[in-house]
Amino acid sequence: MIDALYEAGWADASVAFDVDTGGEGWATFHREAPSGLQAVVSAIRQGRKAGVEPLGVTEDYVSLTEIAERTNRTLSAVDHWATGRRGPGDFPAPRVPRPRVSLYSWAEVTMWLVANGLAAMSPADIEIARICEVADAMLRARRLQNRLDEADREALNLAVA
Structure with missing residues (x-):
């Protein structure tokens, strides 16, 4: 999964999964983008492309x-x-x-x-x-x-x- 996320564009993210919760995980981004909206939207889309359904964007x-x-x-x-x-x-x-x-x-x-x-x-x-x-x-x-x-x-x- 980490490789799929990286290939989908999450090279700027630190990703971790919790095997005790069935594989739920989190990612912290340090993303360069023209706007905050584009940074968040691109991260969500790339995650879905890799087969991850984001549960939230933790503020x-x-x-x-x-x-x-x-x-x-x-x-x-x-x-x-x-x-x-x-x-x-x-x-x-x-x-x-x-x-x-x-x-x-x-x-x-x-x-x-x-x-x-x-x-x-x-x-x-x-x-x-x-x-x-x-x-x-x-x-x-x-x-x-x-x-x-x-x-x-x-x-x-x-x-x-």
């Missing part, structure tokens, strides 16, 4: 420490934003809440930072965060639709179109 989950590093702020400043002690409030809730180190959606954090003028983010960072979030939702929705019978799926598609 970048980050800890408060990683947010501080990416924004050139102190961990204390970022912690104050997250807890509401400082800043404009409404910091995005953690996507993976944990007692010691919660993980946040980089897409949500990026949009919050830009909306509140707290960090200069490159247009590419904003775009890829947004595209990954939407692509993941679309792949999940496609997979979940397959659980419905055809009539229910068609009715739902018409309702949300």
Whole structure:
């Protein structure tokens, strides 16, 4: 499978499979493309070409420490934003809440930072965060639709179109 993915165009990906889960795996890309959308679309298409059906496009989950590093702020400043002690409030809730180190959606954090003028983010960072979030939702929705019978799926598609 690794060879097939490489031949399909995943030469820029680090790929791993978990044999304990029936072969599910993940890939991390460092892809050059004219846009974030083209990078994500090409990775999905190439995976399918190699016989892999992507389950999702995992958006970048980050800890408060990683947010501080990416924004050139102190961990204390970022912690104050997250807890509401400082800043404009409404910091995005953690996507993976944990007692010691919660993980946040980089897409949500990026949009919050830009909306509140707290960090200069490159247009590419904003775009890829947004595209990954939407692509993941679309792949999940496609997979979940397959659980419905055809009539229910068609009715739902018409309702949300």
